[in-house]
Amino acid sequence: MDISTAEQQPLPFFTEVEQLATKHKLGTLQQSYMKTDTSRRLFVNAIVWISASIVGMIFVLALVLRLVLPGPLAGLNNYLTAALLAVIGFVILYGCFRQGLLNLRAYQYRNREQVHLYTEGMVSLEDQTAHLVVRWDEIVELTRGDIEDEASGKVTLDRIYLALKHDAEQQIFFQPALPQLLEICTQVEQMYTEASLPALLARYSNGEHLQFDELNVSQNGVSIPRALGATEYDTFTWDQLATQGGKLEISQPYTTITVQGKDATEETLYKEFTCEIVNACLLKALLAERK
Structure with missing residues (x-):
């Protein structure tokens, strides 16, 4: 790692x-x-902003030159108008260009x-x-x-x-x-x-006991604590579970051990959120291999 x-x-x-x-x-x-989607949108927005600033810059320059080129005959008003248009235009276009660069930077890191x-x-x-x-x-x-x-x-x-x-x-x-x-x-x-x-x-085939939080699984069966935090365990062999119509099931949101009660109703011996069980995915795969 x-x-x-x-x-x-x-x-x-x-x-x-x-x-x-x-x-x-x-x-x-x-x-x-x-x-993909947000990255493409950022990239397209960046191109639009930068293109708009470049095209706008050309138009502002053309307008300024048109006002200034007549020379002395144009008078002072034309020069003042040209200067004002140039300042306003360049400020607006700088904002467009800067936004385009910011979008490109965001695109780079989003794409990362x-x-x-x-x-x-x-x-x-x-x-x-x-x-x-x-x-x-x-x-x-x-x-x-x-x-x-x-x-x-x-x-x-x-x-x-x-x-x-x-x-x-x-x-x-x-x-x-x-x-x-x-x-x-x-x-x-x-x-x-x-x-x-x-x-x-x-490890399972060699007879090891495999611990999955509170559940202890081996070839003998599955053991669960008698009470929350208890050190004593009740063990149910695989044959016992099969005889009583029981099963150990790993699904969402719960992992459960159930058996058929005397009146044919399902009795839950163990119930825990699967997201709280470490390596629940391995336990599920192990049970699938046992079958």
């Missing part, structure tokens, strides 16, 4: 991305996301905001000269989303929190300012899952 702010002027954007991808051995480019996904990781260019580079195999924890309203179960999935191997205590907040934000988060989650799943399956 590399987060930095360059002290010098940034390289051309695609050159910068290619160099970062090569340096961190990110593999083959799979998908790129960039600002990009996310490029590779087989082995991703590059994210942010505003000014900052960038973020992450390899999938450097990520140890991924959590997607936040709770917006706990009572109604409303969550937002337009952000991702990452923890990396070399500094698991530091959490990286990933929410690029791009119109394809939800799609980007989904792609990042899927590519991280695909890269991490083989090692997770190997």
